[in-house]
Amino acid sequence: METQVCIEIQQVSKRYKSSGEDSLTKVSLNISCGDVFGLLGPNGAGKTTLISILCGIIPPTSGQVTYFVDGNIITENERKSIIGFVPQEYAFYQELTPRQNLDYFGAMYNIPKKELEIRREELLEVLGLAKSADKKVGTFSGGMKRRVNLAIGIIHNPEILFLDEPTVGVDVQSRNAIIRYLQQINKAGTTIIYTSHHMSEAEEFCKHIALIDHGKVIAKGELAGLKAENQVSDLQSLFINLTGEEYRD
Numbered sequence: 001m002e003t004q005v006c007i008e009i010q011q012v013s014k015r016y017k018s019s020g021e022d023s024l025t026k027v028s029l030n031i032s033c034g035d036v037f038g039l040l041g042p043n044g045a046g047k048t049t050l051i052s053i054l055c056g057i058i059p060p061t062s063g064q065v066t067y068f069v070d071g072n073i074i075t076e077n078e079r080k081s082i083i084g085f086v087p088q089e090y091a092f093y094q095e096l097t098p099r100q101n102l103d104y105f106g107a108m109y110n111i112p113k114k115e116l117e118i119r120r121e122e123l124l125e126v127l128g129l130a131k132s133a134d135k136k137v138g139t140f141s142g143g144m145k146r147r148v149n150l151a152i153g154i155i156h157n158p159e160i161l162f163l164d165e166p167t168v169g170v171d172v173q174s175r176n177a178i179i180r181y182l183q184q185i186n187k188a189g190t191t192i193i194y195t196s197h198h199m200s201e202a203e204e205f206c207k208h209i210a211l212i213d214h215g216k217v218i219a220k221g222e223l224a225g226l227k228a229e230n231q232v233s234d235l236q237s238l239f240i241n242l243t244g245e246e247y248r249d
């Protein structure tokens with residue numbers, strides 16, 4: 001069965017006002033519905049910039065991003081209700097509990113009260129937060145905070161989910177819980193676009209990747225095919241082969 005494109009990125013460039021150079025240069029990618037798409041690259045490559053443009057947080061300097069549902073182009077407003085974003089930074093209120101945070105963000109999406117309660121309790125349970133649901137998030141470990149961040153990003157059950165380094169700084173247990181849950185929702189139909197510096201995690205999780213360096217796409221496609229083309233057995237070797245050993249600023 002032919003997969004449908006859900007996001008078409010055409011010649012997207014970005015130059016921040018305060019910067020003398022492009023953070024992204026003519027990035028073109030197609031992301032298919034139902035995919036787990038990894039945006040990978042060294043520090044400063046432009047991954048967060050691209051995710052921010054795709055989510056509509058910042059505008060591109062030039063180029064175009066088009067969203068499709070069932071093959072039809074959707075408007076920017078329609079896009080807002082079908083996407084979820086889990087940012088690198090914690091996007092919750094530290095002085096509130098997970099339950100209160102989820103109620104707050106759920107209300108912002110206008111989720112009806114009863115529905116929100118059910119969804120909230122389901123997420124608290126599945127992400128291992130139920131026991132601490134009434135404690136202030138500010139007192140939590142890094143892993144628990146990451147799981148709260150994730151729960152908030154998906155409270156409205158988005159069709160397309162963006163995650164910017166969702167497992168950074170967490171232990172193996174929390175990492176596994178997060179990835180397992182993401183695999184589960186992907187199986188149920190959610191398209192996932194994700195960034196990570198954790199190559200073995202990305203290798204296990206992603207179906208397709210784009211490797212970005214210095215704002216340009218230097219490789220894209222199905223992971224297995226890219227490894228075969230470059231005659232390497234794992235993603236880390238592919239990454240080093242294509243981006244080199246040199247430090248990035």
Ligand SMILES: Nc1ncnc2c1ncn2[C@@H]1O[C@H](COP(=O)(O)OP(=O)(O)OP(=O)(O)O)[C@@H](O)[C@H]1O
Pocket residue numbers: 016017018019023041042043044045046047048049050
């Ligand atoms: N608000 C901004 N103003 C000016 N330059 C910026 C801004 N945000 C990012 N940049 C620059 O754009 C480039 C790409 O940054 P970006 O954060 O998108 O990279 P990244 O791949 O997400 O990096 P990391 O893996 O370190 O998170 C970098 O050179 C960065 O310094």
